[in-house]
Amino acid sequence: EEWQIIEYFVVNMQQEILHYDINKNPITLEVNKPNEIESRFIDSRHAKAPAILRMLQHIITNEVFRNGLIKYLHTHQFNSATSDDLWNALQAVLDKSNVPHNAYRLKEVMDTWIKQSNFPVVYVTRKKDTNEIILTQEHFVPKNKNKNVNDNKWWIPLTFATQTNPDFSNTFPTYWLKPHDQYITIDGINQNDWIIVNLQQTGYYRVNYDSSIWQKIVNYFKYDDYTRIHPLNRAQIIDDAYHFMMRNKRDIIMFLKLIGYLSQEIDCIPWYSMFKILGFTENIYKVPENEHLKVNSHIIT
Incomplete structure (x- = not known):
């Protein structure tokens, strides 16, 4: 039988995150001092991120998601990057695909999930x-x-x-x-x-x-x-x-x-x-x- 890894992720991590994702800060948060960086890694936001990416994968299909990540990594392999860089790479691949997406732009959609608290x-x-x-x-x-x-x-x-x-x-x-x-x-x-x-x-x-x-x-x-x-x-x-x-x-x-x-x-x-x-x-x-x-x-x- 299959290991049911994705199913296990949903019930073990995603449902757990939903339980605790109350009054938490957004995934994307500005920092102004070096000591603020470490504090950003001690809560559930970084466990929430893969759940958001899984949702995105199903929105744009596996193929577009995979090719968009490859484009993103190749473009920024020697540089720092932002979430907008990821959305731009995925959008470029999405625009060349036959996946219906006239109703939205990825940045507009994803900003509501990473720049707002909770769900x-x-x-x-x-x-x-x-x-x-x-x-x-x-x-x-x-x-x-x-x-x-x-x-x-x-x-x-x-x-x-x-x-x-x-x-x-x-x-x-x-x-x-x-x-x-x-x-x-x-x-x-x-x-x-x-x-x-x-x-x-x-x-x-x-x-x-x-x-x-x-x-x-x-x-x-x-x-x-x-x-x-x-x-x-x-x-x-x-x-x-x-x-x-x-x-x-x-x-x-x-x-x-x-x-x-x-x-x-x-x-x-x-x-x-x-x-x-x-x-x-x-x-x-x-x-x-x-x-x-x-x-x-x-x-x-």
Whole structure:
């Protein structure tokens, strides 16, 4: 079998970074003194960078990404370079490719990810009694923090699969949620279908659904067909649901019903996300009753 290195990166690093990427400085930050340089390497920003680059790779395709990096390295092999130099090299290769990109320039897109703090949440809502799905974005704000910390907006690449068309392999963005968009609409989604956004968690953002869509996902997980959903998206759904529950954006009953399917899960990737959550919540289990059980268990053995 494959080593599942990319899948492991997502659940071990990217999801971990999303957990801690709260009130952190941007990836790109100006320094004015030598002693400021070392301090820039002690937080999660440098673990966040590969997640952002993975997202970019899926935006422009593997071939353009690889050739753009080669051009960048050859051009600047004996010089210092900036992030703009990287975007320029990638843009030059992208412009010569047949990859659709008329809607954006790479620098404009990537500056929203490296020069702004934190990350967005994409909200997915079904317009009642229609085949329309409404998507909006919001700056992710931790519980007990002022919701209006800032008005950061991002260029968000959107990919999705549905119950009728559960194709999780195409991670090239089909829609963009832009900083100036109040919302965007996806039409033609069967009212009885679930929709899952951010295929293989290639985008660096969380996704929250309205109650009706969450319920469809929970119900689908109960059956053997749950394996039609990519393991990374099963892991993503567990991780996102937990964090929205902790922000009081989703209730604990929904989360418990969701993870109930794990009794039949045999893939290690979704389980890895669940084990991470158990690690985050380990203090909950440190109650006197549990200690009593541990002592008696030790005596018996």
